Amino acid sequence: MKEAMDNILKKAGMYDSTSNPEPVKCKYCGKEKPLTQIKHPFTGEMKWVVCACPCEIKELEDFKKEQEAKEKRVRINRILQLSSQMEDIKSMTFENYKPRKGTEEAYEEIKSAVHNFSNRGKLGVFIFGETGNGKSHLTAAGGNELIKQGYAVIYITEKDLFSRLQATKDFKNNESFQEIMGACLDADLLIWDDFLSSQKLTYEEKDWIFQIINGRERANKPIWATSNITPQEFESNKIAYKLDDKGRTWWRIIGNMNCVFNRASNYRKSKAMSRALGISVEEYENGKGD
Incomplete structure (x- = not known):
């Protein structure tokens, strides 16, 4: 010996x-x-x-950092593949985002969430308001900024998430349930677009929502969610009990998020109406089309 x-x-x-x-x-x-x-x-x-x-130590440290960077790039690329409509999402930036009346608070919240991302832990964002008023573009722009900084970000619509999870059970896709759920839990940021867009949730879908919400809370990782619910629905018991009969999932969600009402109107509607009336979007939204 x-x-x-x-x-x-x-x-x-x-x-x-x-x-x-x-x-x-x-x-x-x-x-x-x-x-x-x-x-x-x-x-x-x-x-x-x-x-x-010291130079040998530095070489070892540099090698370790290089290996960690490679592993992170592989992880980010794997997670990014889960995102919905990737090409459309990549094009959404702060540079081509058009601030409109009523979007100020949501805009500042996302900018702050990006700037302070490393210090916010599980604190996420919940932006709700009328459909087509820029919520998706705003969260995607913030997500793209974080991807540039090396964070792993998933942007997925609720409909796409549920359909892909269901397809794993029906053997209709190449992704496994564990791969999809694991990516949703492992990503540095999960952007959940059109949250609560389903009119009626199945027991299974409620369970999937809880697994993701609970798993990310335990991992101290945030969710940015967008939703088309109204302020009245946001405050109602109907929404609180939609996810479970005691409202625990709902209160856990908004308890971990800064909730912002995006007051802007439907931009798609304004654009279509202004075109029909032969005036600018700004003129239509300022009431000149009345």
Whole structure:
């Protein structure tokens, strides 16, 4: 045992002699490696040991960082594949987002969520309001900014999420249930578009929602959700009990999110009506088409 340990210690750079050994030069920088003394585990004698050169340590650290970066890129690319309508989502940025009256609070909340992402933990965002008023573009723009910073982000619509999870049970796609659910839990940010858009949730869908909400809360990871519910629905017991008969899932959701009512009107409607009336969108929304 002693002989085996001595061999291990020699390979690690420990000298047999207790006297100061000849200096050892680093093969990278040519400088002398630092020396130190440690106690031999069996004899108790103080032995000299050659330490790693700072440049060797840096090379190992750089290699470790490079491997971690590669692993993260693979993870991000795998997770991104789950996102809905990827090409459309990529085109949504803060630069081509058109701020409109009523969107100010939602815009500032998403900008703040991006800027402070690393410090917010599980604190997410819940933006609700009329359909077509820019909620999806705004959250996608924030998600794209975080992707640029190296975060793994999933953007998925509720309908797409449920259909893909259901398809795994029917053997109609190549993704497994564990892959989809795992990605939803593992992503740094989950953007859940059209949350509660289903008129009637099945027991299974309620369970899927709970698994994702509960799993991300436990992992201290946020969700950004958009929803077309009205302020009246937001405050009603009907919404609170839609996910379970005690309202626990709903209160867990909004308890972990900054909730913002996007007051802007339906941009698609404004655009269509302004075109029909031969005026600009701004003129229509300011009441000039009345």
